[in-house]
Amino acid sequence: MAKTIVILGASYAGLTIAHKLLKHTLKTVNEETKVVVVSPTTHQYWNLASVRAIVPGQIPDEKLFSSIPDGLAQYKDSAHFIHGTATGLDIPSKTVLIRTPSGEEQKQPYDTLILTTGCRTIDSASPWKSSLNGYEATKDALHTIQEEVKNAKTIVVGGAGATGVETAAELGFEFGKGKEVTLITAGQQLLTGVPPSVAAFAENELKKLHVSVLKEVKITSSFASANKTELTLSNGDKMLVDLYLPTIGVIPNSEFIPKELKDEKGYVTVDQYLKVKGTEDIWAAGDITDCQAAQFIYCEKQAEALSKNLDLVLNGKEPVVYKADGPPIMGVSLGRSRATGRFGNMKMPSLVIWFVKGRTLGVQKLPGLVSGSAF
Known part of the structure; x- marks a missing residue:
């Protein structure tokens, strides 16, 4: 009887794992196995470049979106794509409940289940992030x-996390003094948690791009009407602006997962092998x-490590430990010519981060990810 591996979510991690299984692992396992990929969107969205894509004319749609079913078609009967959203998980029966865009509910059995549903923005x-309402909704929002x-x-x-800083920098780089761009953060520095030298470098570059920075001020409310948005700040001030772009907070797409498998914030708890704690085959x-x-x-x-462990387990071998305790790493683009980042407590050179990330924000990797040619 054929085995079924179900992958919920088809973004960076999900597609990496799917292609590695289909191109390599399935050729070595003894039993007939198929891979079922479930996604609420038909197209992969290279959202890493969204901070630059919001600037009109910078990145065309064809460099941001690519068809997932087209990339899986090469595997014929070994791969099956389901356009839908997971709404429930029955562990005893090893079944996932899926709702399609038409509202139809269907049950998908699995032998091995892989959760890669990611997060979504609060707004x-x-x-x-990609919209849970699909490709067209994501493209329309952009x-x-x-x-x-x-x-x-x-x-x-x-918000002055990586997304907020990169967004403000892209706007400053493109429009300079032509638009009034302000970055507001409740933190004492930009990019909370990074070494002070990294935060100071980012702030200095933003100022060169004519971006105003307000620190230790929280946006307590926003009210939009008549093409304007009124912001209320924690210091009592109010601002009336043409556009407000919040970059604060994400929500894990885990509502369908039983509570006992998640932490208090809704993230799935995994062990040192990336196996979901308290489960078998998930x-x-x-x-x-x-x-x-x-x-x-x-x-x-994580996608690389889990792909390796799945290959091992499906071939009757023991998984290996995924080391998640290395030095913290971050790369932040600052417009189209500068960047900053950290490796542990060390500030990385601007040129290095710009070359690795800032030049293109990785859009050249999209075709290889979706087609599997990168693997």
Whole structure:
């Protein structure tokens, strides 16, 4: 009887694992095995470049979106794509409940289940993550933001994590003094948690790009009307701006997962092998897990490690430990010519981060990810 591996989520981690299984592992296992990929969107969105894509004319849609079913078609009967969203997980019966865009509910059995459903933004209209409503909704939201950026004279970016800093820098680089761009953070420094030298470098570069920075101020509320947004700040001030871009907070896409498998924030708890704690035959990787921060570099590392462990386990061998306790790593682009980052407590050279990330924000990797040619 054929075995079924179900992968929930088809973004960076999900597609990496799917292609590695289909191109390599399935050729070595003794039993007939198929891979079922379930995703609420038909197209992979290279959202790492969203901070630059909001600037009109910078990145065309064809460099940001690529068809997932087309990439899986090469595997014929070994791969099956389901356009839908997981709504329930029955562990005793090893079944996932899936709702399709038409509203149809269907049950998908599995022998091995892989959770790579990632996270979404608190503000569903933000372009920073793929919409749970699918490819068209994601593309429409991006186009809307592009038009709003084009028409805005005053823009506030809320939050000074990597996304907020990169967004403000892209806007400053493109528009300079032509638009009034302000970055607001409740923190004492930008990029909370990084070495002070990294934060200071980022702030200095933003100022060179004519971006105003307000620290230790929280945006307590926002009210949009008549093409304006009124922001209320924790210091009692109010700001009336043309466009407000919040970059604060993400929510794990884990509502369908039983509570006992998640931590208090909703992230799936995994062991040192990336196996979901308290389960058999369920694994997880990427932003949905509790083991590392939701960053692309960790998502890549976890996907590689889990692919290796699945290959081992499906071939009757023992998995190996995934080391998640290495020095913290972060790369932050600062417009189209500068960047900063950290490796542990060391500040990385601007040129290195720009070359690795800032030049293109990785869009050249999209075709290889979706087609599997990268693996």
